[in-house]
Amino acid sequence: MISSFLSKLLTTRQASFTEKGIEIFELNFSMQPLAALVEFQKEVTPKKMERFGYLMSDSVINHFKKRFAIEEDKISNLWTGLFNVSGFGKLHVVSMSDKEATFEIKDNNFAKLYQSKYGEQKEPVCYLICGILKNLFEKTTGKKASCKETICIAEGKTSCSFELKVT
Ligand SMILES: [Zn+2]
Structure with a gap:
């Protein structure tokens, strides 16, 4: 639907x-098919995947700011709406302050596909999504931030969880 x-x-x-x-x-x-992103990740560094995600969000937020000059919370609502139809799954904001935030995705199709293609992973694999969230958090706080995925569906967990921190 x-x-x-x-x-x-x-x-x-x-x-x-x-x-x-x-x-x-x-x-x-x-x-583009998610399978292509999953395979592409095998050929590039985690840093490059994170950068790709960062640029995705950057294009969207910069465009919103330039084109609409609308208030911050409206941009954030549109951004979340777009993310939720992007094919990665639904984003849940677990907590958010001006210094740190925790996001969770329960049905992350990227991580599911990664696991089904390459087996259960020892470490989280969602660098692309980390980059997307890092950009959002930086735009929201106006400060440089870092993202660490703490648990991942590709490790056999029930959700992917991301911790953002102002650096
Ligand atoms: Zn993950």
């Missing part, structure tokens, strides 16, 4: 999927 967030964007023409392209809030997107 289509998410209510996406459905609203489509009916109000804030999102369009046509042969000319995919636009969400007038920002161009592309679709």
